[in-house]
Amino acid sequence: MTIDQQRTDLAPDGILVAAINLGNPVLAQGNPDDPQGVTVDLAHEVARRLGVDVRFSCFDAARKSFAELTEGAATIAFLADEPARAAEVTFTRPYVLIDGVYAVPGSSSYRSPAEIDAPGVQIGVKQGSAYDLFLTRTLQHATIVRGADGTTVFGEQGLDVAAGIREPVTAYVGAHPDLRLIDEPFMQIRQSVATRRTADPATTSWLNDLLDELLAGGFVREALRASGQLVGLAAGR
Structure with a gap:
């Protein structure tokens, strides 16, 4: 799949819209005007790889982030992979275990x-x-x-x-x-990246490859450390 197709799936309007759950302090901190944390850093990196801007939609609960993705306003979200959600969205492999x-x-x-x-x-x-x-x-x-x-x-x-x-x-x-x-x-909660069900399967593969790279290179570990979180990485505690 070309990078153009990846942009079409994840940033159809030229902007990666990321739903951020501020209700989970491991994944995100701050406020809607200045969100911080590992999920914010991951969204910035995905947008950088795609060559697009990123916009954040912030919520105080995972169910609201989930709705933002399933109802079409967001193009990516950071959620725990649970069967009840997997029926409506597509999940990558986990990047953090909580x-x-x-x-x-x-x-x-x-x-x-x-x-x-x-x-x-x-x-x-x-x-x-x-x-x-x-x-x-x-x-x-x-x-x-x-x-x-x-x-x-x-x-x-x-x-x-x-x-x-x-x-x-x-x-x-x-x-x-x-x-x-x-x-x-x-x-053990498997925190993963979620995309719309309409996204090409190769988009999930691309995201999985990116997560593997970021885990192996220490990006995820450093983002967690910088935000004061000490949790298990999916690649091993």
């Missing part, structure tokens, strides 16, 4: 994720997040309670468990000494 973890009251008897999937247990999650989709798909007994954020709905409603990504949940537990982190992850 742990999903639980927090519980210090007095709780729960010590592992497996113990939490029990009748009567209520788990707070961020609506439409990767871990919401995963837990909806995999839990057999526990009940999911959705809100603006897993820790927020956990605190507001006095739930049994809060679910979220490791970094902010760890910070939340650190600020609440009456809580305890269950260190064993209940899932």
Whole structure:
């Protein structure tokens, strides 16, 4: 596929429109006027390789970034690869792996994720997040309670468990000494680049090759380090 075809798929109007989820502090930080982080750096690099400008559409939740891509306003997004989303968008291989973890009251008897999937247990999650989709798909007994954020709905409603990504949940537990982190992850979130389903399959191959190059060359690691994030790279922790 020529670079002209890649531009047609990813920047049909001459601009790469990237949906950025500011609600995931591992992937993006800052504000809509000045977004920063690994996904912003990746979008800039994709645009540079295509020889086009980039414009950012920033949101506070992954489900909103997903809608921006599926409804046609964005041409690229940075999302966790989940089956419920893969039916509507195309994902690359992951470039970052993020742990999903639980927090519980210090007095709780729960010590592992497996113990939490029990009748009567209520788990707070961020609506439409990767871990919401995963837990909806995999839990057999526990009940999911959705809100603006897993820790927020956990605190507001006095739930049994809060679910979220490791970094902010760890910070939340650190600020609440009456809580305890269950260190064993209940899932590993595969953060990938998403494009419209109408994109040529070769476009995804091109993006995969680019991600492989950026991972091998240290670009992704440096972008994460520069934004203060210490998470696992898809090429290995």
